[in-house]
Amino acid sequence: MAQPPGTPPVVQPPPQDLASSQVARYLAADAPPVPLHYLTYLFEHVADVIFFLEVLDGERYRFSAVNERFTLATGLPVGAVVGKEVDEIIPPDSLALVKSKYREAIATRNVVRWQEVSHYPSGTRTGDVTVSPVIDADGGCRLLMGVVHDITEHVRNRHQLELGSLVFQNSQEAIAVLDADGRVEAINPAFTAMRGYTLEEIAGKAPRVYHAGLDEADFDDALWAQLRASGQWQGELWSRHKDGQVLAEYRSISAAYGPDGQVRNYIEIGTDISDSKRAEEFAWRQGNYDALTGLPNRQMFMEHVAEAIRRADGEAGSFTLLVIDLDRFKDVNETLGHSSGDEILKEAAQRLLDCTRDGDTVGRLGGDEFTVLLAARPERTEQEAFAVDRTAQAIIQAMAKPFVIADEDLHLSASIGITHYPKDAADMESLVKHADQALYVAKQQGRNRYAYFSQTMQERAQARRRLIKDLRSALSERKLEVHYQPIVDLATGALEKVESLVRWTHPQRGMIGPAEFIPLCEETGMIVELGEQVFETVVRDAVSWKEAYGACLQLGINVSPVQLLSGREACERCFQLARRAALPEHTLVIEVTEGMLLDNNPFVIQQLRQMDENGMDLALDDFGTGYSSLSYLKKFSFQFLKIDRAFVMHLEAGTTDYALCETIITMAHKLGMRVIAEGIETPEQLALLKQAGCDYGQGYLFSKAVPRETIAHWLARGAMPWMRAGFAQHAFKRATGKLSQ
Known part of the structure; x- marks a missing residue:
């Protein structure tokens, strides 16, 4: 019998014996084409899958014998395979390829080799398959011998290597492979793009060449100590580009071990986090x-x-x-x-x-x-x-x-x-x-x-806080009262106007002056609520006096800039209150200071104009103590101008104060305004102001601020205390007599 061309690959025999009884049974059936001892050796010692196929008519092939390796590789028992045709055993997706290779071996009388991926119960396997035709003496072929070398792991490893190479070459992270001594062996393209170095420039060098901030030996020693102890290190550090630029980097270093358990390489992976660090720093700076x-x-x-x-x-x-x-x-x-x-x-x-x-x-x-x-x-x-x-x-x-x-x-x-x-x-x-x-x-x-x-300061601050608390309580309970100070026609002595002033009687401290609690109201915003309460009270009293006594007094109301800036709602509530009361126009006089106009705030200007449109007169209070007074007189339609008490308190004939008062009065009259002098306390001051042409006077010479009941009493009697017999004439004569001396 002719020997089959080619020989199976020489491999190490497996550790276990392979049974050969099925081969013996086959060979006993007829004159053995191959010596029995040779086949038995193959079945028992070759680590690969061995099978024999009987060539039948019509391109049919039947398994005559398989070794135990066939079962290990496919998961199919030997008894379930021998005697079956390949159509019953070979997976359908591999069957066409397998039959074509069988035909080729028979036709060429040569060994045919190919790689085959098949899906068996044991899983997907990849095999290097060799099929040899067994040629009879008459030149026919009725037997095929096949050997399958399992290369599944080899293919998998090769695939993993290819994937690793693909990742290494295409990764966006900078990867460096270091030897066991920590010197550069290989780098990927991302490393060069990130740090500017080529392999030729840094091969055999320690990573310190592209590190920044690792100049301190202690840090470097600590990094490598941890790496050698645990096989890993990761953290943020600074890296230096070839051109000197420093960038922030997140780096991880892992040890790769050989079969002997010793470190063969260190794999260093770096990610540029400069942009995120800049964003973090920007956010941190914004927050701090x-x-x-x-x-x-x-x-x-x-x-x-x-x-x-x-x-x-x-x-x-x-x-x-x-x-x-x-x-x-x-x-x-x-x-x-x-x-x-x-x-x-x-x-x-x-x-x-x-x-x-x-x-x-x-x-x-x-x-x-x-x-x-x-x-x-x-x-x-x-x-x-x-x-x-x-x-x-x-x-x-x-x-x-x-x-x-x-x-x-x-x-x-x-x-x-x-x-x-x-x-x-x-x-x-x-x-x-x-x-x-x-x-x-x-x-x-x-x-x-x-x-x-100082401690005294602390005590004052505490007292101030207590006062604010008491003020808030008094406001909510409407304990603050409105008093009225008369404003007198200096020509007749008649009561023409009153200025509303807020008074607060503290349960422990007694009377507290407006100069002390009004600034607290403005600082805390309580002035808005207080202003509305005062406005409501003034409107109510104006209606009451008109209905009871037919009195048409003008009532002045001081307005804080905080009130005007608090919003349109508060002002509109006051306008509606005045409209519902059906007060005659010019009954209410809104008094504002020059300091309120200094900011030139459009909203304040709008509110003052709305007051004028709602039939309220405007009075410029404390004239001469602020800034740019003449520009305000030009911009706003003031009906009254009030001379501050600072000009009146030292008023004497021939003095600068008298000249200023006379000038203010003359200017106001030429601009169509009437003048009210504040702080009149002596008959001499009264006489000088009358002589200068002042229209109205206000001060202790006439009366301090009094409760609403007192005003009602005066109106009911039709006589004012400063108009008692000969008062005005006597005061004027005393003043003019002094002036003539």
């Missing part, structure tokens, strides 16, 4: 720094204060806190516009930085309020008090210098509140609160100065 001035904002500054407290507590040290506020900044900001105000704030911030020392912290709390944390110098403790004074005085002087905005010199000043830790406060909240209290005192004392916190 003032966008306009670049100074720490309130949150960041308070963190500095908290850290200063911890440090001071640990070292038994101290520090000083300054709170700085620009005086009248609001007026300038709203007059010239917010862009000019922003320029002032930026310049103010730089001046503060110039006034402080290294280690001090300057912050912006908001608006025009800044703060400075003066770090203590323990080695010069005795000099710290002088250093604080010097710094505060330097800030006062710096802020007093002109601010040049759009080629215009603007003059501002600053007020400063100063407090010490731990002398004045034991916690951050109290420290800041005490500094604010000191600032409040500095402003009360005239601005452009600094004030230290």
Whole structure:
């Protein structure tokens, strides 16, 4: 019998024996074409799958014998395979390929080899298949011998290698393969793109060449110590591009081990996180720094204060806190516009930085309020008090210098509140609160100065808080009363007008003057509610006096700028109240101060014009004490102008005050306004004002502010106390007699 061409591949025999009984049975059936001992050796020692196929008519093939490896590879028992045709055993998706290879082997009388992927119960397997035709003496082929070498793992490993290479070459992360000593062996294209180095430039070098920030040996040693101990390290660090540019990077390093358990390589993967770091830094700066001035904002500054407290507590040290506020900044900001105000704030911030020392912290709390944390110098403790004074005085002087905005010199000043830790406060909240209290005192004392916190100041602040609480309660219970001060026609002595004034009788302190509680109402916003209560009371009293006595008095109502700026709703409620009362026009006189008009606020202007449209007269109060008075007289339709008591209290013939009063009266008359003089207390003042042509007078010479019942009593009697027999004539004669001397 002719030997089959080609031989099966030489492989190591498997560790277990393979049964060959099926081969023996086949060979016993007829004259064996192959020596039995050869076939038995193959079945028992070859690690590959071996099978024999009987070639039948019509391209049919039947399994004559298979070894145990066939079962291990396919999951099909030997007994279920032998005697079956290939159509019954070979998976359908492989059958066409297999039969074509069988036909080729028979036709060419040569060994045919191919790779085949088949799906068996044991799973998907990849095999290197060899089929050899067994040629009979007459040249026919009635037997095929096949050998399948399982290359599933080899293909899988090769695929993984190909995938690994694909990932290595196309990854967006910078990958470097280091040898066991930590020197570069290979890099991928992303590494070059990210860091600028080619393999030729850094092969055999340590990663330090492209690291930044690892110059400190301690950090480098710690990194490699962890890497050798655990086989892994990951974290954020700085990397350096070939051109010197530094970028933020997230890097992970993993050890790769060989079969002997020793490190063969280190795999380093780096991701450029510079953009995200920049975004994080931007967000962090937005949350912690003032966008306009670049100074720490309130949150960041308070963190500095908290850290200063911890440090001071640990070292038994101290520090000083300054709170700085620009005086009248609001007026300038709203007059010239917010862009000019922003320029002032930026310049103010730089001046503060110039006034402080290294280690001090300057912050912006908001608006025009800044703060400075003066770090203590323990080695010069005795000099710290002088250093604080010097710094505060330097800030006062710096802020007093002109601010040049759009080629215009603007003059501002600053007020400063100063407090010490731990002398004045034991916690951050109290420290800041005490500094604010000191600032409040500095402003009360005239601005452009600094004030230290004191216990007396704290007591005053506490008393102020209690007063605000009591004021709020009194307002809600309508305990504040409206009194009226008469305004007299100086030609006749008749009661023509009254000015409504709020009075508060405190249950413990007794009468509290408006100068004390009205500013508190404005600061807390209670002035809006108080204003509505006063307006309601005045309208009610006007209606009552008219119905009961036929009196057509004009009633003056003082209006705060806070009321006008609180919104249209509050003003509209007052207008509706007046309309429902059906009061004659010009019954109500709205008194405003020049300070209210300084801001030139469009909303304030609109509200004042609406008052005029609703039949209310306007009076300019405290004339001559504000700014740009003549421009206001031109812009608004004032019916009355009130001369401030400051011009009346020292009024004497031939003095500057008299000349000013006479000039104001003449000017007002030429502009169609009537004049009311406030603060008349003596017959001499009365006579001089009458001589100057003043229309109306108001002051203690006539009456202090009295309750509504007193006004009703006077109206009922038809006589006023200042009109008792010969009063006006006697006063005038005394004054004119003195003038003639």
